[in-house]
Each structure stands twice: as structure tokens, then as C-alpha cells.
Amino acid sequence: xxxxxxxxxxxxxxxxxxxxxxxxxxxxxxxxxxxxxxxxxxxxxxxxxxxxxxxxxxxxxxxxxxxxxxxxxxxxxxxxxxxxxxxxxxxxxxxxxxxxxxxxxxxxxxxxxxxxxxxxxxxxxxxxxxxxxxxxxxxxxxxxxxxxxxxxxxxxxxxxxxxxxxxxxxxxxxxxxxxxxxxxxxxxxxxxxxxxxxxxxxxxxxxxxxxxxxxxxxxxxxxxxxxxxxxxxxxxxxxxxxxxxxxxxxxxxxxxxxxxxxxxxxxxxxxxxxxxxxxxxxxxxxxxxxxxxxxxxxxxxxxxxxxxxxxxxxxxxxxxxxxxxxxxxxxxxxxxxxxxxxxxxxxxxxxxxxxxxxxxxxxxxxxxxxxxxx
Amino acid sequence: xxxxxxxxxxxxxxxxxxxxxxxxxxxxxxxxxxxxxxxxxxxxxxxxxxxxxxxxxxxxxxxxxxxxxxxxxxxxxxxxxxxxxxxxxxxxxxxxxxxxxxxxxxxxxxxxxxxxxxxxxxxxxxxxxxxxxxxxxxxxxxxxxxxxxxxxxxxxxxxxxxxxxxxxxxxxxxxxxxxxxxxxxxxxxxxxxxxxxxxxxxxxxxxxxxxxxxxxxxxxxxxxxxxxxxxxxxxxxxxxxxxxxxxxxxxxxxxxxxxx
Numbered sequence: 001x002x003x004x005x006x007x008x009x010x011x012x013x014x015x016x017x018x019x020x021x022x023x024x025x026x027x028x029x030x031x032x033x034x035x036x037x038x039x040x041x042x043x044x045x046x047x048x049x050x051x052x053x054x055x056x057x058x059x060x061x062x063x064x065x066x067x068x069x070x071x072x073x074x075x076x077x078x079x080x081x082x083x084x085x086x087x088x089x090x091x092x093x094x095x096x097x098x099x100x101x102x103x104x105x106x107x108x109x110x111x112x113x114x115x116x117x118x119x120x121x122x123x124x125x126x127x128x129x130x131x132x133x134x135x136x137x138x139x140x141x142x143x144x145x146x147x148x149x150x151x152x153x154x155x156x157x158x159x160x161x162x163x164x165x166x167x168x169x170x171x172x173x174x175x176x177x178x179x180x181x182x183x184x185x186x187x188x189x190x191x192x193x194x195x196x197x198x199x200x201x202x203x204x205x206x207x208x209x210x211x212x213x214x215x216x217x218x219x220x221x222x223x224x225x226x227x228x229x230x231x232x233x234x235x236x237x238x239x240x241x242x243x244x245x246x247x248x249x250x251x252x253x254x255x256x257x258x259x260x261x262x263x264x265x266x267x268x269x270x271x272x273x274x275x276x277x278x279x280x281x282x283x284x285x286x287x288x289x290x291x292x293x294x295x296x297x298x299x300x301x302x303x304x305x306x307x308x309x310x311x312x313x314x315x316x317x318x319x320x321x322x323x324x325x326x327x328x329x330x331x332x333x334x335x336x337x338x339x340x341x342x343x344x345x346x347x348x349x350x351x352x353x354x355x356x357x358x359x360x361x362x363x364x365x366x367x368x369x370x371x372x373x374x
Numbered sequence: 375x376x377x378x379x380x381x382x383x384x385x386x387x388x389x390x391x392x393x394x395x396x397x398x399x400x401x402x403x404x405x406x407x408x409x410x411x412x413x414x415x416x417x418x419x420x421x422x423x424x425x426x427x428x429x430x431x432x433x434x435x436x437x438x439x440x441x442x443x444x445x446x447x448x449x450x451x452x453x454x455x456x457x458x459x460x461x462x463x464x465x466x467x468x469x470x471x472x473x474x475x476x477x478x479x480x481x482x483x484x485x486x487x488x489x490x491x492x493x494x495x496x497x498x499x500x501x502x503x504x505x506x507x508x509x510x511x512x513x514x515x516x517x518x519x520x521x522x523x524x525x526x527x528x529x530x531x532x533x534x535x536x537x538x539x540x541x542x543x544x545x546x547x548x549x550x551x552x553x554x555x556x557x558x559x560x561x562x563x564x565x566x567x568x569x570x571x572x573x574x575x576x577x578x579x580x581x582x583x584x585x586x587x588x589x590x591x592x593x594x595x596x597x598x599x600x601x602x603x604x605x606x607x608x609x610x611x612x613x614x615x616x617x618x619x620x621x622x623x624x625x626x627x628x629x630x631x632x633x634x
Contacts, residue, residue, distance in 0.1 A: 036551075037555065038550060039551055040547065061552075061553055061597070079556075080549040090545035090546070119560070121403030265592070265593060267590065268540075269538070269588045270540040271537060271538060271549065272540045272544065272562075275541060275545070286533045288524075289525075290524070291405040291524055292409070293409075297400050301545065302544070303540070307535070307536075308536065309535065322590065342449075355553055356553075357552050357561075357562050358594065358597040
């Protein structure tokens, strides 16, 4: 529980200073903005780029923007992008090599010249997603240098959700809607009659030092209660739920369930769910040469367990059917992840449900698998 | 220095657009010519060096008895044969004839149809001779063409992925236009390679690169019907440059069957 002296109030009209300070400190602010009638993440030049007054309607396979009727800056839920687009870029050069005149060759590591990011508006589910990817890329003997540099330099301005989409189920996954840790500054947006302010809760020394440059006052008990009311509202609006009790054992028990055949009929094997998922971390490496054959480069790109190449070994793909690929994805995400990383691979953000072109809903699939056992 | 490999470019029933991709290489063309002897490329030069050839790029489909024989000759002269474009890999837009009686069309199109010697079908090169690699697209793009030539020269596998266009959309950050705008899109059943250009301009994918590795056309058709896409438009989406590819042809037959 946040102590009262750790919560402050920033007025709406002062929030633009946050951007000024971030830019002054050398950060590239990245956050939500409206593009082609979708709220995506992009580099922001200032507060005016935020989706003021916009909300969205989302359900399995559909997404549409709508006006909220107020001036909320963060009155919407997650869109198609996630922070992995920035921490784990979709295509990146790893090294390049050149032949030398004496018949040998040189190899030069690629240098990531990306400026440090300030992520604006990170939701609770996505904070957990970042922590899941931290385990993948940073834990253990081999740290991913690209992820690690970007992650260490990034500043996280979290936003507590005041609403939930029909596809949200963070409460089921115990990941939200309120942020718990891992942020530099957490904001809760409060619109109350003619008042518009943010409850600001610093979570790190960077957060405190940011706050010091923005006009703020100590939060009243009322402001804290109003902020808690916001997240409570989001909790009540939660559009979907999933029963994760013994989900690992349940999925492991149902390897041969007929339900996978039904999924084979619907699933396009297009890979959209894995690309939209904020925790999916698979990649492939490709070597390219130039026409002279004297210069070679190695690139890393996002890869999906829904492609045939993903499981290709000598002689063919290990998972040749869509049935086996969907099962691999779902069982890894909700079950095998627990064995592998000690956490679920799902944070309940609902992106795979919304951005599936044919609206396949993993919460529904888990329910149907469970029901089939009775 | 060993002799440079000899390249030949062949044209069958096609529009020449894919061959043009090679000329379109412009800056890279000099580098290509540096590594390879362009021995037979009528579109670029009438100076033809006789075969055999190390690499043949074949554009176009087989639509005449004459071409059916000619492709065998091309194969005999080629160590490595790569087909380029939707005509050569799937039969092209002219494969629409496979759904009709060609004799009837001849009488409508030509004043003296008796002079025309043609087949009833337009078929991909792979139905006639063994091919070493297929490069998709209508037209192919020059980046992929260079990659294929490059891979050939450096004796490696070309980096050409058979997965969906969706993965390219996601990698470039395009929000799905089918989900966000309800726009009918062939992306989920179409092979990547173009860089997902159309969806980035808010147009549904036209399916220029033909079926992806595991195309689930029934599921996509079902969803597009729910989106309210009319039946004739659904048919048009599949009846384009790659209609001769098996899974797109089956989708057409299924939609037409269900319609009746």
C-alpha cells in the first residue's frame, strides 16, 4: 500500500512539463497516439500527441475508435503495439563481416544507436509483460545485449487503468489493473466534474527526481481514494476471465483433446497472435551477403511458432499441422512457461483475442477444454 | 579467375513485368553484371550468347503447345532453373481460362480463331519441368530477386519466407486493417515477400504472392462473409494472379459451390 506521503497530485495543465523534462534529459518519449484510427505506440513530440478524448471498442477480431465525451488523455486500453516493439525490435543487425585481402575476414558487432526511451502510459499488464521478457532476455548466463541496453536505459511512466476492454482479463492473471512495481512513476488519471488531475506515485529515484521538476502537491486522502476508485472501476469492467487454477495440469492432460481439431478449422496460422503478444520472444537469425560475396551481415527478426520454418529440422517441420502449432502456442503460453520461467507467459492484455483476424479467443478455448473434461 | 556464370532470362505467357524487375535493379545491375554474364536477356539486349546456361530465370506460364515444348528445351540448357512471378509459379491471371471453355473465348476474341494454336489451360512451369526454386509475386520485387541471385552466386539458400503477409505487417508496425477497419484482406492466406505494402496504405492485400505455406481459406472466407463482404467480391479476391494455385482455386470452387 502506498503511503500517503508517496502520492502526489499533478494538475492536467502541468503534465506537459513531464515531456519537456524527459526530452531535456535525453529521452525519446514513446507512447500512445492515434494513427489510421488506431491507438498505436510511436515517438511523441509532446502531450498534444496523446489520444485525448479517445477510447476504443474491442472484442474478438474487432477494434474501433470512439469518442469518450471527455478530455481524458489515457481513457483507452491497449492497442496492437506493445513495448516489445521497442525493447525487442522486430528486425535488428547483429554483426557484419568483410573479407580481407589476405584471404581472411573481419567481424564487427553492430552498435545499437537507439536513444534511450521513456515509455509513457505503460499499463499494469504490460509492466508484467516487460518483467516476463526480462526473465527471458536478462536472466541466466546469456544476456541479450540489445534488450539489456534498451531496458536498462528506459524510463517507465506507468498509467493505472481507469477502464477495461471487453478483451481484458488482467484480474484473472493477477497482473492488474493497478501497477504494483517496476515503474519509475505511476499516474492515475482522475476526471471529476471540472477537476482533471493525476495522482502521481514515484517508484524509483528517477521517478522522484522527475516529479521534482513538475509542479505538484501532496495528495489528499480524497485524491488517493478517487484514484483507487478508478482502478476499481477497471476491475469491475473486466471483459473476460480465465480460470488458471491447475491450468498447467489441465492443458498437459488434454494433449489429444478433439478441441484442437476444431481450432485447426478456424486458426489461420498467420502468426498475428504471437506478434501482438507482449511476451512472445521468438526470433530467427538470417545471414545475408552482398553481390560481391565480400560482405556479409547477420540479422535477427521476430519469428513465430505458427510458421513451418520455426520447427523445421532436417526432413521437415516438427509441427506440420495448424492443430499442433496452435496447441504449442497455447500450452507454452499458459503452462510450459511456468516450468520454463516460473511465471505464466500470459498477462491478460487480450491483444491475441482482438488482433486475431478470425477472433479466436484463448479464454474461450481454455474454458471449452476444461468443460470437455466434465 | 574462374569464368563468370551465365544467366539467361526467358519469357513465356506473361506481361514482362517480372523481367523488368531485373532491369529495375538499376544501381545493383552493374554489380550483377560484374559477377554474372548476362548471356540471354532479350528485353535488355539482342546480343545472345548460346547456352548452356548456369542460371535461367523463367517468366510466364505455359499456354500453347509450342511453349510446352520450348520449356523442355530451356530446362535442358539450364543447370539451375528459377521461375519468377505469379505466371510462372501459378499460371498467372490467364489461368482464369482454366475455369472456362477456351474455344468459346477464342471465337469471341479473334476474328479468325483457326489461326490460334492454344492450350485449354494456363499452367505453372513446375507442371512441365523440374524447377529449382520458385520466386513469387505479381510482379516479383527486386529485393527478393537480388536475394535469390545473390544466394545462387554465394551458394546459399535464399532468405525467402513462406509465411503469411500478416507477419510482415506486424514487423513494420501496421495495425491490422481487417480488425481495425473491417477491410477484407488476403494477407492471412498470402505468402509474404512484398513487405506488406497494401495494408500500410489501408488497402486489403490482393494476394499477389499467392498462397502462404498453410493457407486456411475456408476460415478466412467465413470471417469475411461475417464482415459483410459480398460473394462476388469474395470470388474476385481469389480469382486474380494466383487463381491457378491449388488452394486459391479450391477456395473459388468452394465459394462458387456454396453460392449455388
